[in-house]
Amino acid sequence: MNVTAEREAELIASIPKGLLINGEWRDASDGGTYDVFDPATGKVLATLASATSEDALSALDAADAAQREWALTAPRTRADILRKAFDIIQERKEDFALVMTLEMGKPFSEALGEVTYGSEFLRWFSEEAVRHYGRYLTTPEGKNKILVQNKPVGPCLLITPWNFPLAMATRKVGPAVAAGCTMVLKPAKLTPLTSQLFAQVMMEAGLPAGVLNVVSSASASKISGPIMADHRLRKVSFTGSTPVGVQLMKAAADNVLRTSMELGGNxxxxxxxxxxxxxxxxxxxxxxxxxxxxxxxxxxxxxxxxxxxxxxxxxxxxxxxxxxxxxxxxxxxxxxxxxxxxxxxxxxxxxxxxxxxxxxxxxxxxxxxxxxxxxxxxxxxxxxxxxxxxxxxxxxxxxxxxxxxxxxxxxxxxxxxxxxxxxxxxxxxxxxxxxxxxxxxxxxxxxxxxxxxxAAAPFGGVKQSGLGREGGAEGIAEYSTVQYIGIADPYAGR
Structure with a gap:
């Protein structure tokens, strides 16, 4: 693909550079910024707002405030938003591919492949949203009924790596949306532009304000630290190195957070x-x-x-x-x-x-x-x-x-x-x-x-490669909690 410098500049200029908090793009609370570089040239590609700890908590405020209503939203409504986002990305696949090529370096043809792969998580989980089954049965002794239902785990912190900027975001956001969870997304500082563009598409697809909040920052700890220390957070999903994952799991233990960790490989x-x-x-x-x-x-x-x-x-x-x-x-x-x-x-x-x-x-x-x-x-x-x-x-x-x-x-x-x-x-x-x-x-x-x-397969590892699975039927379960209701059977013994 031959791309002019004007086309590159036009696309980069069209992407929001601020923080997405409660449906609005805003500057960092202290006005701070950081630069994103093109690894093929070493030159500055864009300058983004750099979220502070205060911004991180504002994002969690928005996610927490939106959680109750979003959890009660009909599965079909959540599914339709995901499917619309999938369709928009397909329409803009060359834009997404070019952004990834510019900020991450992969060849354009490979970037197109990631658009296909990454967007498929949105379509897959749009279908899973309406098929997130519970179960109903009689206890073995016949005295009660067992009703098991899946509920959203609650506000989530999603931390994505730089190497697959679209797929790592959709692989986490897709099932979280499908399950009824609100989110704070922290993209990698090396490749945040794709996540910014993706968040813009999710809003265009009809995602309510506060459900997805995006806080890019030059400092990962300024985001993860205060959010994970807050009792309102219920889950953290991280893709990245094993040493960082270990530290996040230690921090998660203090509030007994659900964790999904996709870590190193060999x-x-x-x-x-x-x-x-x-x-x-x-x-x-x-x-x-x-x-x-x-x-x-x-x-x-x-x-x-x-x-x-x-x-x-x-x-x-x-x-x-x-x-x-x-x-x-x-x-x-x-x-x-x-x-x-x-x-x-x-x-x-x-x-x-x-x-x-x-x-x-x-x-x-x-x-x-x-x-x-x-x-x-x-x-x-x-x-x-x-x-x-x-x-x-x-x-x-x-x-x-x-x-x-x-x-x-x-x-x-x-x-x-x-x-x-x-x-x-x-x-x-x-x-x-x-x-x-x-x-x-x-x-x-x-x-x-x-x-x-x-997208239809459970992705994840064992040993030092992490915990949990992303994708497949297992993917939505990572963002769900199981509730059991024991019901007295009025016909028991008759």
Whole structure:
């Protein structure tokens, strides 16, 4: 897609830059602002209001005031708002994609894919809103009736990361709206513009004032701290790093808050000798290079059976070498920049550490000179099984390859991580798929598939990768509390 500078400026100018509190866009209480940068150029893209702790509590005031009436709103009304928002985003999909390309760096074609994926949470939960079933039954001894109903958990704090600016917002806002919860949304300071535009669409779709409040800020703690200390908050949903998630869970304990935590990942990509290697390489490219590798589901460790390791590495290396780095608005670009200079430096440090520990660079291995924060697509061969790069989330376009000999060794290597989010398995043997899936400690498994995220599926992990699930039928349950009513049966014993 060729985009003129005028088109970029016009779109960015049309997005609200203030805080959305009780249906109104306003400045920060102290007039503070912060800059958002284009990672492809390092230049300022926009300047937004920076919320203070006072603003955070004002947003919670609005959410709390709107909660009672919103909880009593008919499910069909909530569903219609979500569906209308979905339709508006579809109509403006190129605007949303361009905003994400500008503030996050991903190629425009990938950004369009996120619009499709992210907006689907709105459509999915518009359908779930009217099918959030309870149950009614007789007690086993026959004396009473059991009535179980789902109620909204109450005001929620939603904290989203920078890497999927639309999808991470819709994946939380969609089920919260469907369940009848009000919200305070804190988008990542690196990529807040997409959330600002999304909130504008939700208001256009008819969401009442106070149901969704958006407080972007240069300081995350100024927002989360006072809100989480307030007894009116009933839930926090966070997507981000494990260390930050741990701190939020500790803070949540004081008020016994419901928590949903989608944290770090270290996804293994297992390739067995009976796998279709061309399909495995295609899947590896999707699992590794989506979002330049800046995804918690990104394949982080390529664990390949020794009998096919050389063949896989050769094909995979060729595919990685064919990628082109560049600004995401350029039609030929297949790999955009990393989010900032710190991220790029951390990725390069991992590559250098891997080489010092015995790995060999087959493709790439260096920063790209010039403006922006680009890193070469990189393949590392002969990576020792105890290498540092295999124990850490890379969050960049680097693929380390290590080998195994037996199926059990592959399982043990996959499980040799404190994380347990996504995993990938390539084999022609369906029985092996079941055996391995039973034994690997991950919340999600891709079987001969490199992309498995879907609004209809429960997304989440185990171990240090978090708690709870987003998407699927499970997604709305995260924003609901169960109420049981025991009813005396007047016919009992007759």
């Amino acid at each position: 996804a293994p990509f297992l390739v067995f000798e009976d796998a279709d290697l061309d399909a495995a390489v295609e899947g590896a490219m999707a699992a590794k290079m989506r979002n330049m590798g800046e995804a918690c589901t990104a394949a982080n460790r390529f664990i390949v059976q020794d009998t096919v390791a050389d063949a896989f590495a050769s094909k995979f290396g060729a595919a990685m070498a064919a990628l082109k780095t560049g600004r995401g608005t350029e039609p030929e670009t297949t790999v955009g920049p990393l989010i900032d200079s710190k991220a790029r430096d951390e990725v390069h440090a991992l590559v250098e550490a891997a080489v010092s520990e015995g790995a060999t660079v087959a493709v790439g291995g260096n920063k790209v000179e010039g403006e922006g924060y680009f890193y070469q697509p990189t393949v590392l061969n002969n990576v020792p099984n105890d290498a540092t790069i295999l124990r850490q989330e890379i969050f960049g376009p680097v693929a380390p390859i290590t080998t195994f000999h037996t199926e059990q060794q592959a399982i043990d290597l996959a499980n040799a991580s404190e994380y347990g989010l996504a995993s990938y398995l390539y084999t022609a043997d369906v029985s092996r798929m079941f055996r391995v899936s039973e034994q690997i400690e991950f919340g999600m498994v891709g079987f001969n598939a490199g992309v498995i995220s879907n």
